[in-house]
Structures are given as structure tokens and as C-alpha cells.
Amino acid sequence: MKQIIVHKPIFLIGGMLILVLTFAAAISFIVPYDPLHVNMKERLLPAGAGHILGTDHLGRDIFSRIIAGAKTTVGTGLLILGAAVVIGVPAGLISGYAGGRFDRIFMRIIDAFMAFPDYIVAIVLSGLLGPGMLNLIFAIVMVKWVGYARLVRGTVLSQKQKDYIILAKINGLGPMRILWKHMMPHVAGNVLVLATLDLGKVILMIAALSYIGLGAQPPAPEWGAMLNDGKAFFYHKPELMIIPGVCIMLVVLLSNLAGDFLRDHYDVKSQKGGQ
Amino acid sequence: MKEAVIAVKNAAKTYIGSSRAALDSVSFTIIRGECLGIVGESGSGKSTLAKCILGIQEISDGEITLSDKPQAVLQNPSASLNPKLRIIDSLLEPLDAQKHLLPSFLADVCHDRRKTGDKLLSMVSLPGGCLDQYPHQLSGGQKQRVSIARAISVEPRLIVFDEPTASLDVLVQAKVLNLLKDLQEKLGLSYLFISHDLAAVNFMSQRIGVMKDGQLLDLFRREALFSPQRHPYTKQLIEVFDS
Numbered sequence: 001m002k003q004i005i006v007h008k009p010i011f012l013i014g015g016m017l018i019l020v021l022t023f024a025a026a027i028s029f030i031v032p033y034d035p036l037h038v039n040m041k042e043r044l045l046p047a048g049a050g051h052i053l054g055t056d057h058l059g060r061d062i063f064s065r066i067i068a069g070a071k072t073t074v075g076t077g078l079l080i081l082g083a084a085v086v087i088g089v090p091a092g093l094i095s096g097y098a099g100g101r102f103d104r105i106f107m108r109i110i111d112a113f114m115a116f117p118d119y120i121v122a123i124v125l126s127g128l129l130g131p132g133m134l135n136l137i138f139a140i141v142m143v144k145w146v147g148y149a150r151l152v153r154g155t156v157l158s159q160k161q162k163d164y165i166i167l168a169k170i171n172g173l174g175p176m177r178i179l180w181k182h183m184m185p186h187v188a189g190n191v192l193v194l195a196t197l198d199l200g201k202v203i204l205m206i207a208a209l210s211y212i213g214l215g216a217q218p219p220a221p222e223w224g225a226m227l228n229d230g231k232a233f234f235y236h237k238p239e240l241m242i243i244p245g246v247c248i249m250l251v252v253l254l255s256n257l258a259g260d261f262l263r264d265h266y267d268v269k270s271q272k273g274g275q
Numbered sequence: 276m277k278e279a280v281i282a283v284k285n286a287a288k289t290y291i292g293s294s295r296a297a298l299d300s301v302s303f304t305i306i307r308g309e310c311l312g313i314v315g316e317s318g319s320g321k322s323t324l325a326k327c328i329l330g331i332q333e334i335s336d337g338e339i340t341l342s343d344k345p346q347a348v349l350q351n352p353s354a355s356l357n358p359k360l361r362i363i364d365s366l367l368e369p370l371d372a373q374k375h376l377l378p379s380f381l382a383d384v385c386h387d388r389r390k391t392g393d394k395l396l397s398m399v400s401l402p403g404g405c406l407d408q409y410p411h412q413l414s415g416g417q418k419q420r421v422s423i424a425r426a427i428s429v430e431p432r433l434i435v436f437d438e439p440t441a442s443l444d445v446l447v448q449a450k451v452l453n454l455l456k457d458l459q460e461k462l463g464l465s466y467l468f469i470s471h472d473l474a475a476v477n478f479m480s481q482r483i484g485v486m487k488d489g490q491l492l493d494l495f496r497r498e499a500l501f502s503p504q505r506h507p508y509t510k511q512l513i514e515v516f517d518s
Binding site: 163167169173186 | 329330331344345346347349350351354355356357359360364365368369372373425
């Protein structure tokens with residue numbers, strides 16, 4: 001099993017995706033209440049039999065909103081990572097393999113992206129484009145794809161002078177086939193590790209931007225937005241902020257642990273494997 | 276007269292930014308079934324010659340005529356195989372890239388990747404179990420055998436060996452050289468065998484060329500190695516090996 005996971009990162013990605021998808025599909029069955037249903041008679045109820053985690057200032061069931069928020073926050077996070085990988089990996093592959101002037105210009109563009117802190121770029125972009133989940137996704141993808149392009153380019157540069165690439169060229173393999181057959185296996189592990197470590201950061205970013213009102217718009221359930229909703233009631237009902245806060249923390253922690261685990265695995269293999 | 280598999284005529288190569296020629300009007304031919312050994316010290320242009328023949332480098336002057344695309348076995352067995360690919364995928368790369376080829380010795384197994392791989396590995400005395408392994412699970416000698424199996428897999432007219440035994444220990448070197456000789460006789464292959472090891476070249480080749488500073492100083496049949504007409508530099512090399 002260990003062998004399968006280490007050698008076939010696709011299984012792990014697949015596993016994670018299937019988990020999230022089943023989770024999202026199960027939501028409609030788990031959620032006891034409509035997460036958007038306002039009931040002013042039942043506002044700010046404590047946790048109890050009817051509402052497992054109580055209700056918020058508009059009488060909405062917090063448990064339902066947390067579950068629905070998971071779909072928004074984690075689902076959007078995965079979507080952003082997917083988009084960043086889809087843009088960054090081919091960009092890095094081509095830039096590294098083509099080399100020359102194209103590569104130099106491309107790298108300066110990436111340097112320009114990286115010169116600004118992630119949050120500043122994302123806030124400016126989503127501020128310019130207007131608040132909303134779609135613009136938030138676009139803004140974070142713009143920030144995140146450069147990391148993948150850089151990582152992939154570095155891997156390609158370290159491999160493209162190796163003898164096996166030369167031999168593949170002698171055998172008449174075109175650039176696309178060399179990139180696909182020889183480079184992708186090198187790149188896949190590193191990208192998977194970076195993506196797993198990034199998932200936590202992206203989720204934090206979504207939550208943070210939603211908290212300041214640039215991401216999910218009310219009444220949509222989203223953990224960062226829920227923090228924002230709860231802050232007016234912090235003194236007499238701190239659960240409103242604690243519950244989504246703990247959720248964010250747990251997911252970020254989990255994805256960081258998963259990332260560390262994967263990184264250790266790949267490091268061990270690279271030590272054993274020589275190069 | 277048998278047909279020539281490669282004819283090199285006045286080949287010259289100067290690397291950009293370098294004042295010295297890496298290859299200086301080198302000429303030779305290799306006929307079918309022959310092994311030509313090229314011996315020379317480091318920096319004598321041996322590897323440049325290999326690269327030009329393989330088409331990795333362009334020659335700046337002269338002419339190289341090949342009757343067929345050559346295959347190659349290079350010095351470092353670890354770098355010759357992609358560490359992230361299973362042996363079978365590296366091994367069958369030339370065949371996968373040229374699907375129309377049907378080497379005579381693979382005729383009975385050609386429609387099955389696994390059987391083809393088994394057969395190729397058995398030709399270089401490796402167990403078929405290696406097919407699913409990764410390069411880091413094999414020893415240097417085994418990896419070099421995989422490279423050799425890969426080179427012969429398309430039944431090429433010419434195989435270029437660039438220091439194929441330089442990074443192997445002495446016992447494995449001997450085994451690999453014997454294997455190469457057997458394969459050459461069995462399949463009627465032509466070799467260009469490049470090495471700094473005069474003994475290995477002498478063992479492998481029918482004809483020997485001596486290179487120094489990009490020039491092919493001396494070219495003679497193996498039996499004539501100790502003839503008094505040899506170039507002074509060749510005699511010098513022989514002395515080094517005798518002592």
C-alpha cells in the first residue's frame with residue numbers, strides 16, 4: 001500500500017478528491033436545516049438538542065452552516081489549487097524546457113508576481129474586480145500559480161541535461177513526449193507536496209478575505225464570513241466565532257500535516273534513489 | 276567490400292567561444308559487423324566525436340554519413356535511465372518511439388510489451404523480474420546492461436559506446452565487455468567503441484583509432500598495435516599500459 005501511495009501520487013490525489021466529493025455529496029443528507037433559513041424567533045440559541053451547535057444572530061443553524069461552509073471553503077480551496085496547478089505546471093515545463101530568451105522573460109514576469117506579498121496582490125485584485133467568490137478565486141489563482149511554475153521549472157532544469165533525456169532525443173521523442181513521459185514523473189511528487197502544503201494557506205486566505213468582506217457574500221455560508229458575522233456578538237456568544245475558527249484551524253492543520261508527511265516520503269525516496 | 280554503416284569525412288568541430296578545435300578533420304568508416312575502437316586521453320575529442328555522430332552536437336565542417344539512426348550507450352548508467360520510470364518503460368523507449376520497426380530477434384514476441392522486455396533482458400542476462408523495478412533498485416552493472424538491451428532493441432546498424440565501462444568495477448567491466456562482444460557476434464552489430472582504456476579497446480575492436488587534441492593520429496588493425504610503424508603517441512600510450 002505504501003508502495004502504491006509513494007509511486008503513484010495519482011492515487012493519493014484521487015483519494016483526497018473522492019473523500020471531498022463524497023463529503024460534498026453527503027452534505028444534503030447530513031445538513032439538518034437549510035443553512036440559509038432565517039428564524040428570528042430562535043436566534044442565538046445555545047447548543048442543545050434541536051440545534052447541535054446552536055443558532056446564530058439570525059436564527060440559522062450553525063452546524064448546517066459549518067457543513068455547508070466546508071463545501072465553500074475547502075471546495076473553493078481545491079478548485080483554486082487545481083487551477084493554479086493547471087496553469088503553473090505547463091508554464092514551468094515549457095519555460096524550463098525551452099530555455100533561452102523565452103525562459104528569461106518568463107522568469108522576470110514571475111519575479112514581478114513574487115515581488116508582492118500574496119495577501120496584498122489578492123486584496124488589490126479582488127478589490128479592483130469587486131467582492132465576490134469568483135473574483136476571489138481569480139485573485140488567489142493569480143497569486144498561487146507562479147509558485148508551481150517556478151518549482152516545475154527548477155525540476156525541469158535539473159533534469160533536462162541528464163543522459164536519459166539525450167537518449168530520448170536520439171530515439172526521436174518530441175518535446176511534448178519527453179515532457180510528458182520523462183518530466184511529469186519528476187514534477188508530480190513535488191507538485192503534490194507543494195499543493196498539499198498550499199491547501200492550508202489557500203483556505204486561510206479565502207477565510208481571511210471573506211472575513212474582510214472580499215470573498216463570500218452574505219448570506220452564503222463560509223467560515224471566514226461566519227467569523228465576521230459573529231464578531232458583533234463576541235462578548236456574550238463567543239461560540240459564533242470559536243466554532244468556525246476551530247474548523248479553519250483543524251483543516252489547515254490537517255493539510256499541513258498531510259503535506260509534511262508527503263514531503264518526508266518523497267525526501268526519503270530521493271535519498272534512497274540517489275538522484 | 277561490405278557496406279559502410281558510417282562514413283566520417285573531415286569532420287571538424289569548434290565549440291562556440293573556444294579557440295581550440297575539439298575535432299580536427301577526422302575521417303574514418305565503419306563497415307557492417309565491425310567494431311572500431313577509439314582511444315585517447317581526456318579532452319582528446321572522443322566524446323565530442325560521439326556527440327556529433329549521435330546528432331547531439333552539430334559538426335562545424337565536414338560530413339558524417341549514416342546509413343541508419345545510431346543507438347548509444349553512455350558512460351554513466353545511473354544517468355542513462357530515468358530514476359522515476361520503471362525499467363520496462365525505459366527499456367522499450369526506442370521501440371515505442373519507432374513502432375514500425377520489427378527486429379528479427381523480436382519477431383516472435385513483438386506484440387507483447389512484457390514478453391519483448393523479458394526477451395531483451397534475457398539477451399543481456401538479466402532476470403525478467405527487473406522489468407517492474409526502478410533504477411535505484413539495480414546495481415550499476417545491471418543498469419548498464421539495461422542500457423545495452425535498450426540500444427540493441429531496435430537492431431540498429433551502429434551502436435556508439437561512449438566509455439560504457441568507465442564507471443563500473445573491474446570484474447563487472449570484464450563481464451560487460453564479454454557481453455558486448457557476444458552480442459556483436461550474435462546480431463552482427465557494428466560498434467563505435469570509445470574509451471580511454473587501451474586494453475578494453477584492444478579486446479573489443481577489429482580496428483583501433485588513436486585520438487589526441489581532436490585529431491585522429493593513428494588508425495590501424497588490432498594486430499598491428501605493436502608494429503614499429505605506429506605513431507609515437509600510440510607507442511607512448513602502449514608504454515603507459517605496459518608499466
